[in-house]
Amino acid sequence: MAKKIGPQFIVHPKFVLKETEASTKPLSSGDKEKDRANVQRLSGLIGVQQQMLYAGHKHKVLVVLQGMDTSGKDGTVNDVFAAVNPQGIRISNFKGPTAIELAHDYLWRVHAQVPVAGEIAVFNRSHYEDVLITRVHDWIDDKECQRRYRQINDFERMLWETGTVVLKFFLHISKAEQKSRLQSRIDDPNKHWKFDPQDLAERKFWDAYQTRYQEVLRATSTLHAPWYVVPADSKTHRNLVVANVVLETLQKLKLKFPDPKPELKNLKFD
Numbered sequence: 001m002a003k004k005i006g007p008q009f010i011v012h013p014k015f016v017l018k019e020t021e022a023s024t025k026p027l028s029s030g031d032k033e034k035d036r037a038n039v040q041r042l043s044g045l046i047g048v049q050q051q052m053l054y055a056g057h058k059h060k061v062l063v064v065l066q067g068m069d070t071s072g073k074d075g076t077v078n079d080v081f082a083a084v085n086p087q088g089i090r091i092s093n094f095k096g097p098t099a100i101e102l103a104h105d106y107l108w109r110v111h112a113q114v115p116v117a118g119e120i121a122v123f124n125r126s127h128y129e130d131v132l133i134t135r136v137h138d139w140i141d142d143k144e145c146q147r148r149y150r151q152i153n154d155f156e157r158m159l160w161e162t163g164t165v166v167l168k169f170f171l172h173i174s175k176a177e178q179k180s181r182l183q184s185r186i187d188d189p190n191k192h193w194k195f196d197p198q199d200l201a202e203r204k205f206w207d208a209y210q211t212r213y214q215e216v217l218r219a220t221s222t223l224h225a226p227w228y229v230v231p232a233d234s235k236t237h238r239n240l241v242v243a244n245v246v247l248e249t250l251q252k253l254k255l256k257f258p259d260p261k262p263e264l265k266n267l268k269f270d
Contacts, residue, residue: 004248010228080239
């Protein structure tokens with residue numbers, strides 16, 4: 001039996017977030033074109049698994065994508081899930097909360113977007129913003145943050161106990177790589193739509209975000225909802241890691257199409 005790829009990226013209790021590891025490429029063949037072809041192959045296999053997931057209408061899969069600005073959350077969705085039937089996947093983007101959302105508890109808007117049976121739901125940012133940006137800017141204190149860690153773990157355990165597979169990916173890029181990607185958005189007119197001046201403001205808090213991410217990853221990586229730290233300075237390698245973990249997880253569910261209906265065996269149309 002082939003060795004599973006996913007476990008090497010799972011966060012352990014004493015995990016240390018190291019910037020130097022953002023540029024590592026343990027899954028790369030050394031040939032970018034071969035790696036890209038491998039991502040396409042894996043995406044196709046994920047598409048087949050998704051068809052069985054959708055047809056079986058039993059399991060639910062939640063994929064959480066977190067990372068610093070420009071870490072590649074959109075790119076991961078585009079490339080890893082390229083072959084998935086749109087009917088069986090739903091993408092939710094969590095921006096700053098609206099006035100109505102703020103009037104509820106912070107998990108209210110998130111719970112409304114979790115996957116239904118037979119569906120893959122992808123969170124582009126997530127409930128983890130409520131223990132990251134809120135903590136970096138001291139909008140909540142440490143006591144409230146610890147309370148939210150417990151609530152998030154309870155929430156994800158509830159999802160798991162009711163049939164939802166939870167996969168959480170931290171797309172880990174270096175400060176130098178973020179600088180390069182932000183600059184490319186300025187230099188290329190076709191990328192101006194991607195540029196948000198707020199990204200520059202948040203970049204000033206880089207070190208604080210790294211500290212808070214390490215705390216979050218340690219506090220909320222559980223057996224039922226593990227965190228995977230994905231070296232993401234290389235976009236292709238990032239996609240390789242996420243695609244492998246998603247495929248391994250779907251295959252572990254032993255999905256299959258529903259049993260044939262005997263009454264349809266000899267049915268013929270005029």
